[in-house]
Amino acid sequence: MIPAPVPSSQPSDWRRALRNAVTSPDELVKLLELDEAWARPARSLAHRFPLRVPREFVARMRHGDPADPLLRQVLPLASELDDCEGYVDDPVGDLDALAGPGLLRKYAGRALLIATGACAVHCRYCFRRNFPYDKESATRSGFAAALEALRADESLNEVILSGGDPLTLSDRRLADFAREVQRIAHIRRLRVHTRLPVVVPQRIDEGVLHYGVTNMPGAVPRTSTYALSNATLPYMVKLANMGAETAIQANPALAKGVNSYKGKITYPAVAEAFGLAYTPLEELL
Ligand code: SF4
Numbered sequence: 001m002i003p004a005p006v007p008s009s010q011p012s013d014w015r016r017a018l019r020n021a022v023t024s025p026d027e028l029v030k031l032l033e034l035d036e037a038w039a040r041p042a043r044s045l046a047h048r049f050p051l052r053v054p055r056e057f058v059a060r061m062r063h064g065d066p067a068d069p070l071l072r073q074v075l076p077l078a079s080e081l082d083d084c085e086g087y088v089d090d091p092v093g094d095l096d097a098l099a100g101p102g103l104l105r106k107y108a109g110r111a112l113l114i115a116t117g118a119c120a121v122h123c124r125y126c127f128r129r130n131f132p133y134d135k136e137s138a139t140r141s142g143f144a145a146a147l148e149a150l151r152a153d154e155s156l157n158e159v160i161l162s163g164g165d166p167l168t169l170s171d172r173r174l175a176d177f178a179r180e181v182q183r184i185a186h187i188r189r190l191r192v193h194t195r196l197p198v199v200v201p202q203r204i205d206e207g208v209l210h211y212g213v214t215n216m217p218g219a220v221p222r223t224s225t226y227a228l229s230n231a232t233l234p235y236m237v238k239l240a241n242m243g244a245e246t247a248i249q250a251n252p253a254l255a256k257g258v259n260s261y262k263g264k265i266t267y268p269a270v271a272e273a274f275g276l277a278y279t280p281l282e283e284l285l
Contacts (some may be wrong), residue, residue: 102138
């Protein structure tokens with residue numbers, strides 16, 4: 001049996017990491033030994049979607065390289081202000097999918113909850129950067145309204161906790177929520193959308209593991225994550241080194257896992273699940 005976590009009043013490592021994130025463009029370019037000119041667009045974009053990046057993530061970036069792929073995820077560029085035809089503030093239609101406070105319904109059987117607007121990192125590609133978190137967050141009512149909606153709709157079998165980043169909430173809050181979800185008989189899965197394990201890995205501490213293990217029984221989630229990463233890494237290296245098309249052509253195992261390519265669904269089960277047309281991958285290569 002796994003003992004219950006003891007809530008601590010001490011600020012943990014991950015909370016310190018969130019507080020100490022780099023938010024000053026000048027500091028970021030200095031830390032990475034970049035030309036000061038890279039800080040200018042970030043300063044002018046601060047009022048729209050400011051820079052935020054944990055130091056743990058900065059530490060993995062290459063110095064002196066403005067094209068570093070990790071840096072490009074977080075560094076504001078002047079082109080963000082360009083007007084582009086067809087670009088909209090809500091590209092995935094979140095606002096049309098609102099079915100309650102902070103509750104989104106897009107797919108049969110599945111509900112997504114906007115748990116919080118807080119994030120550990122501000123990703124420049126974020127499709128929710130303009131989402132009205134101040135009005136539409138399930139935590140505004142302490143999850144009560146969202147839980148009521150989940151209980152009332154027996155067609156649901158899956159809940160996704162999203163945001164913002166739900167793992168910026170305390171373990172206690174996550175555990176309370178998960179316990180309530182577990183009591184709803186028709187909900188079979190609780191998924192969590194998060195970037196914390198990547199940008200502040202110390203967030204996956206004992207407390208959050210307990211919240212996962214005790215409330216949604218699973219088979220050693222941490223070990224299975226290691227196993228999955230070990231199994232998938234060789235394919236990711238191939239994709240990175242060869243480019244997607246060459247890697248897929250060269251490796252039948254990779255080709256088998258392609259869900260969509262060139263705007264077409266290339267996996268029969270995915271096409272069937274979403275009621276979309278299926279196109280064999282070979283026709284597109
Ligand atoms: S919601 Fe997710 S993708 Fe968007 S800024 Fe936050 S962590 Fe990044």
